[in-house]
Amino acid sequence: MTALPNAASVGIVRHGKILLIKRALPPYQNLWTFPGGRLEVNETIEQCAIREVQEELGLTVRNPRHVMTQELGRDGTYRLAVFTTTDYVGTVKPSSEILDHKWADPGMLLALRTTARLDDVIKECFKILGQSW
Template identity: 75%
Template structure:
């Protein structure tokens, strides 16, 4: 049983692709993953997910759906609630926490250095939203 989440991330899906970022800072510097981060005091995982996407990418997401929660880091330091959505607006304006970003398809992942089990997490997001990956 995983404790309450203390971080959140979002898989944003568009036309059979998913938005991933290359982290510019620790933790997970130079790894490809979903945008997201730690929860602020009093914040719900959903509120964290919405805030982090706006801070890191300048996008507004709506209707995030919980896909899974995973423990990451040494001794489960991060209890990451992963959300998925196709409902977003805005223009991507990466913050200094984002070294790069791309809309990824399944063929791209093997060539990228990603966070642990990102392919499985992406699969769960697509399955949750009834999308093909």
């Protein structure tokens, strides 16, 4: 039996691009990835995903769609539920946890230091949304 997710992230898509953040803190410090973080007590994994985006970027995400759950870290320390959506409101206002952010297209990805297999995760996000990457 697979353990339940204990962290969540969200790939936010707009006009064929996906919002990436450069993390300021461990784990994955200085790597480009999706906004996200650890599950808190008494919240669902969807609530975690929505809260983390709000805290890190000031955006309100709606209707997150589950893409996959990844085991990350030593011995699967993190069981990350990855969501995607095109439904959000607000303007990006990065918190101190974020060094930088950008709306990335496929051509930009090769030039960035990203978390493992982020290109595959992004492709799955676009597939779930019925879009091509």
